[in-house]
Each structure stands twice: as structure tokens, then as C-alpha cells.
Amino acid sequence: DIVMTQSPDSLAVSLGERATINCKSSQSVLYRSNNKNYLGWYQQKPGQPPKLLIYWASTRESGVPDRFSGSGSGTDFTLTISSLQAEDVAVYYCQQYYSSYTFGQGTKLEIK
Amino acid sequence: QLQLQESGPGLVKPSETLSLTCTVSGGSISSSSYYWGWIRQPPGKGLEWIGSMYYSGTTYYNPSLKSRVTLSVDTSKNQFSLKLSSVTAADTAVYYCARHVVVAGIPYYFDYWGQGTLVTVSS
Numbered sequence: 507d508i509v510m511t512q513s514p515d516s517l518a519v520s521l522g523e524r525a526t527i528n529c530k531s532s533q534s535v536l537y538r539s540n541n542k543n544y545l546g547w548y549q550q551k552p553g554q555p556p557k558l559l560i561y562w563a564s565t566r567e568s569g570v571p572d573r574f575s576g577s578g579s580g581t582d583f584t585l586t587i588s589s590l591q592a593e594d595v596a597v598y599y600c601q602q603y604y605s606s607y608t609f610g611q612g613t614k615l616e617i618k
Numbered sequence: 619q620l621q622l623q624e625s626g627p628g629l630v631k632p633s634e635t636l637s638l639t640c641t642v643s644g645g646s647i648s649s650s651s652y653y654w655g656w657i658r659q660p661p662g663k664g665l666e667w668i669g670s671m672y673y674s675g676t677t678y679y680n681p682s683l684k685s686r687v688t689l690s691v692d693t694s695k696n697q698f699s700l701k702l703s704s705v706t707a708a709d710t711a712v713y714y715c716a717r718h719v720v721v722a723g724i725p726y727y728f729d730y731w732g733q734g735t736l737v738t739v740s741s
Contacts, residue, residue, distance in 0.1 A: 507681075546727040548665075555714055555731035556665065567729065599665060603726040606680065607667040 508532050508602050512610035518618040525587040527613045529600035534580045537604065544604035547576055547585045550612075551596045559598075560585065592617065620644040622715050622732035630709075630739050636702040640715030640732060647696045648673045653718035653725035654691065654698045658711040659734070666711075670718045670725050671698055678725065705739045712736050 509532040519525040543563035548556035560576035600610040626638035655670035669679040671689040688701040712734040718725035
């Protein structure tokens with residue numbers, strides 16, 4: 507199994523500031539034949555199901571605000587929220603789909 | 619707007635079989651562009667993929683659960699179902715159904731999720 511490890515486990519950021527969440531995979535999720543990273547990011551607010559934010563590591567899902575961006579390649583990935591809004595308080599998960607499907611343990615994002 | 623809704627018993631006894639159904643509205647379960655999957659989340663914990671199924675019957679299972687999982691689809695009702703046998707307290711979780719996006723015949727990420735249903739395993 508590919509193990510996904512997120513850091514930090516929790517994060518407190520001031521409104522309007524940048525939030526950065528990291529995700530590391532135990533093996534590369536870059537498929538060299540198409541140069542795509544098989545990685546997605548999800549947002550889960552309390553009492554709600556996860557919501558897809560980013561797929562192919564950096565493609566924003568339709569309707570997701572452009573303050574959310576994904577980057578990275580191979581084994582190291584980052585989700586960045588450029589200017590934190592109150593509605594961004596949530597737990598964020600990365601997911602690999604290179605080999606089966608596994609999720610990171612989650613990063614809880616709060617307001618400082 | 620696509621909607622997915624899980625249904626089934628909220629309480630299952632240990633050693634019995636957990637059975638859930640997901641009803642899809644606002645779209646066809648027979649679409650060639652999607653598989654249909656199940657993911658669970660134990661209280662206060664992270665997400666675990668259980669398995670995914672194509673309308674034609676092709677399935678992918680989590681190897682760690684494969685021996686206990688059965689997926690099925692009913693295209694006439696636009697529903698798909700999960701059965702998990704020999705449950706224990708460790709199977710207590712919120713169970714989500716989700717649409718699994720297909721690219722070149724392979725499912726990858728999940729773009730629509732149901733609200734989830736809590737299933738508790740207890741005598």
C-alpha cells in the first residue's frame with residue numbers, strides 16, 4: 507500500500523494569511539508515461555462529507571475558489587490557501603490514486 | 619444536480635452483515651464515465667476506501683477488506699449496494715457512497731459524495 511503522511515496534524519492561521527498543508531507519499535505517484543501526479547485534495551467541514559478541491563495534484567475542481575492551489579510532484583505535495591477565510595476551517599485530506607486508493611490522516615485547519 | 623443518499627440500518631450486531639444502499643439522483647448510474655464507490659470514516663478518524671463498482675459489474679476492492687465485501691448495482695433503480703460480513707466494533711464508522719471519476723477506463727478520484735450514514739456495531 508502507498509502510505510500518505512500529512513503534516514502538520516493541525517494548523518492555526520490568521521484570517522487573510524497563507525495556510526500550507528503538506529502531503530508525502532511512501533512511493534512516487536507520478537506516472538511518467540503521461541507526466542501526471544495521481545493525487546487529490548479534499549476538504550471536510552464538521553458534519554459534512556469530504557469535498558473534492560484538487561485533482562491531478564494541481565487541477566482545481568469546478569467552483570473551488572482560486573485561493574486554493576495544489577503543487578508538487580513525485581512524493582511531495584502541498585495544498586496552499588493563499589488568504590485564509592473563516593469558511594476554510596476544516597480538515598483537509600490528500601488521496602493517492604496511483605495504486606489503489608489511500609488517504610492521508612488529515613490536517614485540521616483552524617483560525618488563530 | 620447529482621445527489622447520492624445512503625440508506626440502511628444504523629445498528630448491526632457483531633458477526634452479522636452490514637448492508638447499505640446508495641440511491642443516485644440527478645444522473646445515471648449507467649454512465650460510462652464513472653464507477654460508484656464506498657468509503658468509511660470511523661468516528662474522529664480518517665478515510666478508508668472500501669471498494670468501487672462499474673455499472674456493468676466490474677469491481678475494485680480494498681485488499682484489506684476484500685474477503686468480507688460484496689458490491690452490487692441495480693441499474694433499474696439507479697442504486698448500488700454494499701455488504702460487509704462478519705462485522706466487529708472496528709467496523710463502526712460513517713459510511714459514504716461516492717462517484718468515482720473514470721479516465722481511460724480506470725477510476726481515480728471521488729467528485730461527489732453522499733452525506734454519509736453512521737453504522738454502529740454493537741450487541
